[in-house]
Amino acid sequence: IAIPRVKMPEVDPAVRSRTYDEVNLGLTPELAANESHRCLDCVDPTCITGCPVEINIPKFIKNIERGEFLEAAKTLKETSALPAVCGRVCPQERQCESQCFYTLKLKKEPVAIGHLERFAADYERMSGNISIPETAPTNGIKIAVVGSGPAGLAFAGDMVKLGYDVTVFEALHELGGVLRYGIPEFRLPNEIVDIEIDGLKKMGVKFVTNCIVGKTISQEDLKAEGFKGIFVGSGAGLPNFMNIPGENLIGIMSCNEYLTRVNLMQAADPDSDTPVYKGKKVAVVGGGNTAMDAVRTARRLGAERAMIVYRRSEEEMPARVEEIKHAKEEGIEFYTLHNPIRYEGDEQGHVQRMLLQRMELGAPDQSGRRRPVAIEGDTTWLEVDEVIVSVGVSPNPLIPQSFDGMEVTSWGTIVVNSDTMQTADEMIFAGGDIVRGGATVILAMGDGRKAAKAMHQYLKGDQVEK
Amino acid sequence: MNKIVSKEYLSDRVVKFEVEAPLIAKSRRAGHFVIVRVGKKGERVPYTIADADLKKGTITLVIQKVGKSSQKVCELNTGDYITDIVGPLGKATHIENFGTVVCAGGGVGIAPMLPIMKAMKETGNKVISVLGARTKELIILEEQVREHSDEVIIMTDDGSYGEKGLITNGVEKVILREKVDMCVTIGPAIMMKFVSELTKKYDVPTVASLNTIMVDGTGMCGACRVTVGGQTRFVCVDGPEFDAHQVDFNEMLMRLKAYDR
């Protein structure tokens, strides 16, 4: 008899929409073992092709099936630097799980690869038996990393294993990039990011916070201090606005501002000095993961109406399916096929209402998604007291502006050789959102690992020549 | 963690700190600022780098007690540590030989004006500084201002020191008297608005250093946005200095009240 796909145990929506605790509770060993039986250990495991870092999926799942959970975690770590993170935040339905035999051939629900990945990583962490990977004897060669997001962390981990003397420079006062200031606690607890970073510290990676490369220290300073290679993982942290009338009213802010206040500055904690609006009628403009994170955060901060305003239909939303499902369960309202065109405020300049243009779907655009078109004359006002604009981000211009010799696209991303992640300046490599202009955690990590491999090659070659 | 090496009261409410920050001291230029955070629950607040000493590896901050966060910094003493300082941030002031430059500094804005005066003077400008404050005690750093200016005009609202009147009266007097090629103004937003309106009337190019609310200070949040010439700009990366005549001061004044408590 066919075993149905496991259901992730979750905190009840009525309870969780008031707390910041993680929504998904994780699989129990029994649930995990049960789910692992479903994996057919395919001769040609197509699931692997769906994973950007090509985790040996059947191998780790079969380890779970045998009850060798720590072995499963080890398998994951052979290719992924942060399995506990990816098991939680990967858009699995578009990656590994979309290529599972069940999805492709049986037209059934895929093996819950992400849930199992999270299970194995969590099991290892909670067992207290975290294996600190072995590192080669130090070779004394200094390597600098710009940014402590997933790209930078993955790169640093691989380089320190190879024996390099790695220093990560981070502009903010905390480490982790988007994992820290963007993705909220209820989806990715900070503790998990901390443990990964602690692991890197134990392996010898040095971290310098409050240091903006290109401002606090320059490219020349790094060279003068003897750094032989630089990896740029500075992310795509710049918020886009829509530039429509009234957008600078009080109470309207970027998703980055909102999430940074709450996640990095802990503004919801009454002891924190950083303030944040706690609107009662909150609209979030956009349909990505960032928008879902913001709207669910607003709900937790006490919004009576927490609403998504998105110009396409739900089908086109880029957010992970699970986030959309969770949002709905938590009572988030969806205004799909609506696009804001104007805001109005009260005498103090505080936003009061927004004018929405109703949309319909036209012909597909370059991205293959059907293009939203305005229905002429069909508009409606929505009462709001807080609006969070989440319509995408742009690459951080700091490094492209302050480093010599970078080749940059018209989008502001750094041009690299896609096999090696090497930039136009041969000692500088780059990866993650600064190269892709906004992608995923796993792709950023994959880039970091690719760059580490290539930089090692490059530096070895260099030494031989001399 | 950055160590405070000296603390001095310039007035009841204005404190001057010298803080260890060798990397920032080395790379900063006139017009740059830093973001400061005090304590694990502290917020990130911007302050201008008023001076730097390369040999000692220190930067100088001049901070006026306004509300909770500035109070928190001002309570620290010599030997204490500031939890986080990051910088230098923003674009440096554009310095060139304009001819005659009026530096209109109000209140605590006199401190960030100092490095600009100094640089303007060193480039060969004639520097006329007009300082304004409510009352005598709030005129800070007068001695240093005199050192870097060809002439100093002091205006107090209550006439307790210098001349009685607003800073705009002082600036107007200079403009009526001689040709002014450039005006730089730093101070409370409302003061900069009036200085800007005045110099616009007389067609004197004017730069204002804006002090909006910030979070990261590196272009990541947009909290600091202002409208300049009809376009949204981020003060932390596009500024803090802008062509004052293009700045929508009314919007800026409104946005400054966003988190009034």
Ligand SMILES: Cc1cc2nc3c(=O)[nH]c(=O)nc-3n(C[C@H](O)[C@H](O)[C@H](O)COP(=O)(O)OP(=O)(O)OC[C@H]3O[C@@H](n4cnc5c(N)ncnc54)[C@H](O)[C@@H]3O)c2cc1C
């Ligand atoms: C709210 C939100 C939710 C998301 N949800 C998901 C999800 O569910 N699943 C998923 O796969 N992806 C998700 N993403 C996308 C994913 O987080 C990013 O693709 C990924 O973090 C990119 O990693 P990165 O290392 O390139 O950059 P980042 O994580 O952006 O890190 C860059 C770091 O570099 C620092 N930095 C920048 N410039 C400098 C400098 N000059 N000097 C020193 N430091 C510098 C920054 O402060 C930052 O800490 C989400 C993104 C956001 C914003």
Ligand SMILES: Cc1cc2nc3c(=O)[nH]c(=O)nc-3n(C[C@H](O)[C@H](O)[C@H](O)COP(=O)(O)OP(=O)(O)OC[C@H]3O[C@@H](n4cnc5c(N)ncnc54)[C@H](O)[C@@H]3O)c2cc1C
């Ligand atoms: C580029 C720049 C340079 C500056 N230089 C100086 C200087 O050299 N000396 C000086 O005394 N002041 C300076 N300021 C102003 C200073 O940053 C603060 O506005 C001031 O200290 C107020 O903080 P507060 O909490 O004490 O005051 P409050 O009036 O109590 O502030 C109320 C709330 O408003 C918010 N807020 C107000 N202003 C800011 C801000 N700028 N950034 C973040 N949040 C804010 C905070 O949430 C704060 O809790 C500068 C500002 C900018 C933007």
Ligand code: SF4
């Ligand atoms: S890293 Fe992401 S894509 Fe790869 S197997 Fe894990 S969940 Fe799937």
Ligand code: SF4
């Ligand atoms: S394709 Fe699916 S069933 Fe086959 S090995 Fe991969 S996870 Fe298991």
Ligand code: FES
């Ligand atoms: S302070 Fe965040 S963008 Fe300027």
